Amino acid sequence: MDEQTNIPTSNESSPGDLISGEGQVLVVDDDPHNRRLLRMMLMGAGYRIREANNGLAAVEACREQVPDLILMDVMMPELDGYQATSRIKAEMGHHFVPVIFLTALDDENALLRGIESGGDDFLSKPLNLAVLKAKIHAMERLRDLHTGLQSRNEALLRAQARQAWEEETAEGLFSRAITRRNRGLDRLRLHRYAASTFSGDVVLSGYTPDGALRVLVGDFTGHGLTAAIGTYPVSETFHTLTQEGVDDQELLHELNHVLHDFLPAAMFMGALLATFSADGRRVRLWNGGMPDAWLCNTQQDRVRRIQSQAMPLGILGRLDHDTGARSFDLDEGDWLTLVSDGVLEATDVAGTAFGEDTILRDCQASRSAEDAFERIREALEAHCGDQTPTDDMTLVTIDCSPAVVTESEHPQDRQLRGTLRWSLEASDQRLAEVDLVGAARTQLLEWLPNLGGGHAEALQTVIAELCNNGFEHGVLRLDSDMKATVEGFEQYYQQRTEGLRDIRGRIGISLRYRPMAGQHCIRIRVRDSGPGFDHRQIQEALEGRGDKRLWGRGLNLVRQLCEQVRYHGSGNLVEADYRWGAAAGTGSKGGVSG
Helix, strand or coil: CCCCCCCCCCCCCCHHHCCCCCCEEEEECCCHHHHHHHHHHHHHCCCEEEEECCHHHHHHHHHHCCCCEEEEECCCCCCCHHHHHHHHHHHHCCCCCCEEEEECCCCHHHHHHHHHHCCCEEEECCCCHHHHHHHHHHHHHHHHHHHHHHHHHHHHHHHHHHHHHHHHHHHHHHHHHHHCCCCCHHHCEEEEECCCCCCCEEEEEEECCCCEEEEEEEEECCCCHHHHCCHHHHHHHHHHHHHHCCCHHHHHHHHHHHHHHHCCCCCCEEEEEEEECCCCCEEEEEEECCCCEEEEEHHHCEEEEECCCECCECCCCCCCCCCCCEEEECCCCCEEEEECHHHHHCECCCCCECCHHHHHHHHHHCCCHHHHHHHHHHHHHHHHCCCCCCCCEEEEEEECCHHHHECCCCHHHHHHCCCEEEEEEEECCHHHHCCHHHHHHHHHHHHHHHHCCCCHHHHHHHHHHHHHHHHHHHHCCCCHHHHHCHHHHHHHHHHHHHHCCCCCCEEEEEEEECCECCEEEEEEEEEECCCCCCHHHHHHHHCCCCCCCCCCHHHHHHHHHCCEEEEECCCCEEEEEEEEECCCCCECCCCCCC
């Protein structure tokens, strides 16, 4: 037991000097005299007092009712103050109960033991009431700060838990919206890791109308929600155009256009596009800003590296027309390995990146797409260990056998949905040399005899009007309002002649035949590199109100000949559907038969 507590009487503070309190104080001391003196002092200050005559009794008293503050003697039988404090602190957990040691010991070891056991302050005997008063109030302030901090932490944890739940719910809905149109994804081997709730990596798959598999692996700048937000318009554009049967170049131009207009300037998407032929014997690959892809066949001791050939999508206003997809013949046993840069940049505990050499070694050591997938995935997991990747990671392997990369369906179904496709693009001075309309007519003359014949002249009229409109207003950027007067006509064609001397721009045309609603349908798509126009305003002017204009009659004729005409984006992409009855062989809207 420590020496008795001595209460100063003359020049020291008296119990009545203590500010009134309302908390409960547990006094722990084996000396009844000390407990009585402390009880008198603290009750006079308004505190409620409980007493314990040793450490064990103190632990039991805290279990029965948690005090607001503990005054703890050190030297006691049964369980000393250090041991009792350690147990109490452990049992209190995050609940803060201040403990002030009352001791006559002043050596460093005693102070160190008090701190290690969880004590919050010391008061030397004999007690000075002014100092005791100050220390109690200091502990009260510390307790209130701890209580407030704990309350705010609990509120923050609740908010974080709710936010996490909301993000996970939103991510689930978002992912389903992006992947709901995927077809054939189950034929790929896919490993993904998101660095946060939302992933900036996207894997899309679908079948073209002739039953060939098309796969897009995309990687947006950064990760999280800001990176993932661009995946939805990419998904919608990819699936819509893939189902319509557009070729790779037109799909890439449209994706680039959508992302360039949609994303902030600092954001873009690296993309790797793989489109297989209808018979599964060839694949077209396009790599824009992604890590190298690998076309492998270890049975033939061959691993081909497909490097990036273009800028990521969304950076440039339009893609360079020279960066088309590359075509590769496929042999039995071929497979593709595709990764996002998060895989290559994943680091181990020493900060070493996974790297493309590891991908190459695992591909060379593998015998199939499944083998390569498992080797790379296991190596990646072993490499990362407990490290948390800082970027989204995607690994895809595709078995390139025809049974995997072509759609499985009955022959009669394929006959019903059979499609024909053709496309051509020219840019800059080649536009003055290439006859886009003539090339399209030649292609139509090959198709039409098998589709009941006729309609060549009407289709050529539609194509000529759309191409001419794209060339004059999109590439040369001439203003149709100039043709409102006879004098303006002369000026219009003078500017047209001048523009032909230095053409800067691009026009692409595609034709697609597909049976639709019991009719033959040829969809004509013309895209130009111009800024577009307000097609709604133009249409209102054409529809109307008895206005005798010297321009716009060609567009009216296109609408009369076609079942439907649609403009997309800023107006620099137009689609026209020309239909005719499969049996009667007449244009659906009175088109002229060729």
